Amino acid sequence: MQSEETGDQTADRDFVASLEKGLMVIEAFDAGRQRLTLSDVAKLTGITRAAARRYLLTLTKLNYADFDGRYFTLSPRILRLGYAYLASASLPARVQPFLERISEETGESSSAAILDGDHIVYIARSATRRIMSIGLGVGSRLPAYCTSLGRAILAYQPEAVIEAYLQRVRLEARTPKTITDKSEFRAVLEATRNQGYALVNEELEFGLRSIAVPVVQKNGQVTIALNLSAQAGRVSADEMRERFLPSLSAASEALRYML
Known part of the structure; x- marks a missing residue:
């Protein structure tokens, strides 16, 4: 039992929650939701508006997303993530x-x-x-x-x-x-x-x-x-x-x- 608990704790330490949430933000966009506001993303992912804002602005700064002052959209650079799978x-x-x-x-x-x-x-x-x-x-x-x-x-x-x-x-x-x-x-x-x-x-x-x-x-x-x-x-x-x-x-x- 103690060994199992230690294993679970190690797994939890290895889990990066911020990466999980960042991926959730990306997955909030799809064919029917190509343009989303900050509130939309927060609602769809279940994270706070403040957190959603940080993730969206980070994606924008890295050129994975675009922002027109109201709506966020994914940029063509996001295709790199899918291509990485296809290529490998x-x-x-x-x-x-x-x-x-x-x-x-x-x-x-x-x-x-x-x-x-x-x-x-x-x-x-x-x-x-x-x-x-x-x-x-x-x-x-x-x-x-x-x-x-x-x-x-x-x-x-x-x-x-x-x-x-x-x-x-x-x-x-x-x-x-x-x-x-x-x-x-x-x-x-x-x-x-x-x-x-x-x-x-x-x-x-x-x-x-x-x-x-x-x-x-x-x-x-x-x-x-x-x-x-x-x-x-x-x-x-x-x-x-x-x-x-x-x-x-x-x-x-x-x-x-x-x-």
């Missing part, structure tokens, strides 16, 4: 050729994503056309519950992880077709695991269908999924299963021995 991580580089092959075979946009908290983050993408109202690229984040990529990953997590997710997440309706009942959502995850793929039909956005498969690694874990997206008016759900699933499954099977 081999995962996106390994996945990209498979996505390009999938898109070439199907003529549709394909993507790969990982789970980050309650969201998915795109790590690689091969886009043949723009089919969503929002632009997607590497680094884009979307709620896991209403995306095929998110469901394909969530379905293969340990039961305790799924239960904790369902306890904290709020299933908000993005369209009238979005599943918002947690019992129904759990059943969908079970079906996804049993059938080996997730199919989302206009739950994220009207007119958008997507199908995703998990990449089951050699140790049985799933941390990444691959998907194909298409306009609902052009491609039916049955056609997605018949035409797209074989390409996705083949790529997933090949990747499991490379991750």
Whole structure:
């Protein structure tokens, strides 16, 4: 017991709270919150206005943020942080050729994503056309519950992880077709695991269908999924299963021995 307490105390000493809060300030900005006031940042992060001001002004001084006298925005320099991951991580580089092959075979946009908290983050993408109202690229984040990529990953997590997710997440309706009942959502995850793929039909956005498969690694874990997206008016759900699933499954099977 004493050894565990000593270990916890050492871990606490190694934890830099100011860095945590600085990263929280950066993450307060997203596609829907590109311009934020000092009060906005304080509210979104839960830190005091005085602390938020210090972090924002520090980011501004380091050229990671811009300030027009009222609103703060992230500057292009912030891309250095994301590029540091892309440049040092081999995962996106390994996945990209498979996505390009999938898109070439199907003529549709394909993507790969990982789970980050309650969201998915795109790590690689091969886009043949723009089919969503929002632009997607590497680094884009979307709620896991209403995306095929998110469901394909969530379905293969340990039961305790799924239960904790369902306890904290709020299933908000993005369209009238979005599943918002947690019992129904759990059943969908079970079906996804049993059938080996997730199919989302206009739950994220009207007119958008997507199908995703998990990449089951050699140790049985799933941390990444691959998907194909298409306009609902052009491609039916049955056609997605018949035409797209074989390409996705083949790529997933090949990747499991490379991750």
